[in-house]
Amino acid sequence: MAKAKVATTSLCGCFGCHMSLLDIDERILELIELVDFDRSPINDFKEIQGPVDIGLIEGGCANEENVKVLQEFRRHCKVLISVGDCAINGGIPAMRNMVPLAECYEEAFLKGPTVVNPSGKVPDDEEIPLLLDKVYPAHEVVKMDYHLPGCPPSADTLWAALTALLTGKPVDLPYELVKYD
Amino acid sequence: MSPESAAFVTGVCEALDNDPTRLLDILLEVEAQFGHVGGEVMDLIAETLKVPRVQVEGVVSFYAFLHSEPRGKVVIRLCNDVIDRLRGADRVAEALEDELGIHFGETTPDGLFSLEHASCIGMTDQSPAALVNDVVVPSLGSSKARRGIQVLKEKGDFDELQKLLIRDHGDGNNAHPLVRSAVRNNLRQPGAVIFGPKTKPGAALERALAMSPAEVIRELKTARLRGRGGAGFPTGMKWEFTRAAGGDERYLICNADEGEPGTFKDRVILTERPDLVFEGMTVGGYALGARQGILYLRGEYAYLRPLLEHVLEERRASGLLGHDIQGKPGFDFDIRIQMGAGAYICGEETALISSMEGKRGDPKTRPPFPAQEGYLGKPTSVNNVETLCCVARILEMGSGWFSSMGTPASTGTKLLSISGDCSRHGIYEVPFGITLREVLEMCFADEPFAVQIGGPSGQMVGMEAFDRKICFDDLATGGALMILGAGRNVVEIAAEQLRFFVHESCGYCTPCRVGNVLLLERLEQILAGNGEAADLDYLEQLARSVKTTSRCGLGQSSPRPVLSTLENFREEYEKLLIEPVDGQLASFDINTALGPAKALTGRDSVHFEQQGGER
Ligand SMILES: Cc1cc2nc3c(=O)[nH]c(=O)nc-3n(C[C@H](O)[C@H](O)[C@H](O)COP(=O)(O)O)c2cc1C
Numbered sequence: 116m117a118k119a120k121v122a123t124t125s126l127c128g129c130f131g132c133h134m135s136l137l138d139i140d141e142r143i144l145e146l147i148e149l150v151d152f153d154r155s156p157i158n159d160f161k162e163i164q165g166p167v168d169i170g171l172i173e174g175g176c177a178n179e180e181n182v183k184v185l186q187e188f189r190r191h192c193k194v195l196i197s198v199g200d201c202a203i204n205g206g207i208p209a210m211r212n213m214v215p216l217a218e219c220y221e222e223a224f225l226k227g228p229t230v231v232n233p234s235g236k237v238p239d240d241e242e243i244p245l246l247l248d249k250v251y252p253a254h255e256v257v258k259m260d261y262h263l264p265g266c267p268p269s270a271d272t273l274w275a276a277l278t279a280l281l282t283g284k285p286v287d288l289p290y291e292l293v294k295y296d
Numbered sequence: 297m298s299p300e301s302a303a304f305v306t307g308v309c310e311a312l313d314n315d316p317t318r319l320l321d322i323l324l325e326v327e328a329q330f331g332h333v334g335g336e337v338m339d340l341i342a343e344t345l346k347v348p349r350v351q352v353e354g355v356v357s358f359y360a361f362l363h364s365e366p367r368g369k370v371v372i373r374l375c376n377d378v379i380d381r382l383r384g385a386d387r388v389a390e391a392l393e394d395e396l397g398i399h400f401g402e403t404t405p406d407g408l409f410s411l412e413h414a415s416c417i418g419m420t421d422q423s424p425a426a427l428v429n430d431v432v433v434p435s436l437g438s439s440k441a442r443r444g445i446q447v448l449k450e451k452g453d454f455d456e457l458q459k460l461l462i463r464d465h466g467d468g469n470n471a472h473p474l475v476r477s478a479v480r481n482n483l484r485q486p487g488a489v490i491f492g493p494k495t496k497p498g499a500a501l502e503r504a505l506a507m508s509p510a511e512v513i514r515e516l517k518t519a520r521l522r523g524r525g526g527a528g529f530p531t532g533m534k535w536e537f538t539r540a541a542g543g544d545e546r547y548l549i550c551n552a553d554e555g556e557p558g559t560f561k562d563r564v565i566l567t568e569r570p571d572l573v574f575e576g577m578t579v580g581g582y583a584l585g586a587r588q589g590i591l592y593l594r595g596e597y598a599y600l601r602p603l604l605e606h607v608l609e610e611r612r613a614s615g616l617l618g619h620d621i622q623g624k625p626g627f628d629f630d631i632r633i634q635m636g637a638g639a640y641i642c643g644e645e646t647a648l649i650s651s652m653e654g655k656r657g658d659p660k661t662r663p664p665f666p667a668q669e670g671y672l673g674k675p676t677s678v679n680n681v682e683t684l685c686c687v688a689r690i691l692e693m694g695s696g697w698f699s700s701m702g703t704p705a706s707t708g709t710k711l712l713s714i715s716g717d718c719s720r721h722g723i724y725e726v727p728f729g730i731t732l733r734e735v736l737e738m739c740f741a742d743e744p745f746a747v748q749i750g751g752p753s754g755q756m757v758g759m760e761a762f763d764r765k766i767c768f769d770d771l772a773t774g775g776a777l778m779i780l781g782a783g784r785n786v787v788e789i790a791a792e793q794l795r796f797f798v799h800e801s802c803g804y805c806t807p808c809r810v811g812n813v814l815l816l817e818r819l820e821q822i823l824a825g826n827g828e829a830a831d832l833d834y835l836e837q838l839a840r841s842v843k844t845t846s847r848c849g850l851g852q853s854s855p856r857p858v859l860s861t862l863e864n865f866r867e868e869y870e871k872l873l874i875e876p877v878d879g880q881l882a883s884f885d886i887n888t889a890l891g892p893a894k895a896l897t898g899r900d901s902v903h904f905e906q907q908g909g910e911r
Pocket residue numbers: 522523524525526527528529531551552553554555556640641642643644645646678679680681683684848849850
């Protein structure tokens with residue numbers, strides 16, 4: 116049987132969820148037995164190569180590029196999983212949802228205490244993705260199949276979920292893996 | 297604050313013995329005087345009553361009829377209930393906004409007018425309706441609304457407006473010199489119990505006083521009387537529990553908060569049969585061993601208060617209230633009226649008690665039940681207006697007479713408040729056990745498509761239920777029956793009803809406070825044409841969670857509009873659904889999401905063209 120394909124990405128996240136994935140430690144060797152990685156920060160592929168079995172999404176959507184990547188993942192991935200509180204709720208970045216966008220731009224590019232911007236204008240460079248009106252959780256942009264809560268979800272949680280999906284078993288997360296106090 | 301104003305405030309407090317449990321009455325009086333309860337006034341009240349300032353502010357912010365900011369001299373509150381909206385309230389709203397040049401929630405710069413929305417004001421049989429200050433204006437069309445505003449602007453005289461708005465008085469006691477209201481009773485079909493021939497005040501009491509309190513309660517049990525306020529709890533049993541609770545101080549409360557949208561039967565009882573209500577309360581006082589009865593009257597019915605006070609005076613004068621009533625030594629009982637202040641949740645009995653105790657109208661945790669620890673911590677029975685009328689009639693005519701009507705488990709008659717798409721809106725007193733079809737024929741509903749039974753907390757049923765019976769074991773109802781004709785969008789109506797619950801939730805517990813908002817958002821998504829099949833499962837699951845985990849009856853019944861329409865009108869939802877493309881959600885619109893950033897940066901998107909889709 117061909118190995119399953121896994122793709123991962125960090126949208127508006129801090130990479131903490133990816134770090135947590137690396138925390139599976141030596142089990143990564145077992146994982147490599149089970150899967151090949153398609154697009155992922157782990158191999159630094161910039162584009163999805165082909166059909167993917169499982170996509171892991173860290174972070175919500177804060178800008179146009181996040182949306183583009185997420186939609187692309189949805190098109191190519193059979194199963195798509197929101198990993199971590201940013202993907203599920205918007206997380207810390209969504210705190211800006213209380214602030215009008217104009218003020219966010221102002222603080223970032225015009226008035227912030229460390230800003231040096233002689234032009235006095237909000238940059239219109241295409242390299243800087245346009246921000247969305249607010250930060251959206253992944254499931255408000257595309258259909259998501261599973262949600263793995265945690266900030267980040269622990270390595271054991273990720274491991275349990277991934278191996279269950281890869282081996283066709285029901286995903287059974289014991290209480291200790293999804294409790295946070 | 298001027299010294300005179302301060303003196304007024306302390307005077308109001310003083311008149312109620314600086315009693316913090318009377319905070320709601322104090323605030324209502326202060327609001328009536330100043331048009332609002334400002335910050336300094338709250339400070340003064342808190343200081344005078346020796347309560348934390350936050351308690352005063354909490355109460356002010358809780359009720360629709362209390363305000364911390366000044367408003368116009370004339371406050372127009374347009375009812376935005378489902379039925380009113382089906383019957384053109386939105387056009388009236390536009391006309392008002394246009395004439396006054398302000399939006400709802402605003403006050404004109406000259407400080408003359410404020411526009412507000414009100415949840416159902418109990419006039420769905422003569423909708424659209426509005427409250428102009430305390431005055432009820434039924435059957436308000438948009439041209440009448442415009443004319444009213446113009447007259448008021450020209451003359452600047454509220455009395456002139458009142459004359460214009462109330463050119464004709466309603467029928468019956470609506471024309472009573474103490475009422476003088478344009479409201480109509482629309483009593484279409486009187487029955488034997490409530491609207492049967494009027495009897496002499498005191499007739500039921502005379503019979504009751506010839507029995508022991510325990511015998512009175514047994515009489516209610518033999519009649520198998522069940523509460524008419526919604527839950528249908530056996531009244532005799534409730535009184536027995538209350539009487540059996542310890543202590544020698546007990547209370548009887550008549551729940552006249554009638555807030556369930558589409559219900560207006562208690563309004564007509566209070567207008568035409570106030571004596572019967574007070575008679576039932578007095579019998580209750582005797583049966584329970586209570587010395588004090590309280591009628592909690594919803595603020596929207598304030599126009600009935602002078603009449604009710606007058607009837608109470610008459611009863612005191614003829615020895616039906618007061619000391620040694622009807623010559624029965626030691627039987628002392630009197631009744632006071634407590635005004636509500638525009639909060640649906642206060643109809644829930646424990647919230648009602650909180651409200652009467654001068655607190656926010658938050659429901660209490662049960663147990664203890666009111667029968668054990670109710671008003672001021674004393675055993676209390678809360679009974680609906682109609683229930684208490686039944687009590688009086690049972691005592692007067694006998695339990696056999698009463699239980700010969702209706703069905704074995706639902707005895708007697710029931711008042712139905714009928715509104716919506718039929719030609720004869722109004723009150724029908726029918727025996728329990730009548731089929732829905734018979735009712736629909738009675739009120740000339742031509743093309744009924746769906747019927748909302750029991751208001752938003754009840755259920756929405758379709759044609760296949762028309763042969764079911766109206767009674768506690770089948771189609772139970774507190775009295776509201778809203779008829780929706782062919783062409784009505786039941787999903788839109790479910791959303792409208794959820795908006796009502798979102799607005800009226802007291803906010804204490806999360807499932808109700810948050811869950812209903814989420815349900816509403818998803819419904820709105822479906823209505824906007826962005827829903828997919830999975831959304832219906834989501835709605836069902838979430839609705840069940842809200843229903844099972846909410847703390848009081850409001851949250852437990854708030855998802856019913858969604859659940860009952862999903863059950864009975866699923867195809868109406870399915871018509872609105874779309875097939876998702878590539879797993880992308882239709883509800884996410886990239887153009888809307890990017891609009892503000894495009895404007896702020898002055899450039900277009902690199903990835904998305906204006907028409908949607910990728911470049
Ligand atoms: C949200 C909510 C609102 C209610 N509103 C009313 C009301 O307006 N009038 C009423 O009599 N009962 C209302 N009830 C029911 C009361 O809690 C209580 O059961 C009733 O007054 C008892 O009287 P009964 O036994 O005579 O029916 C309401 C209940 C809930 C949960």
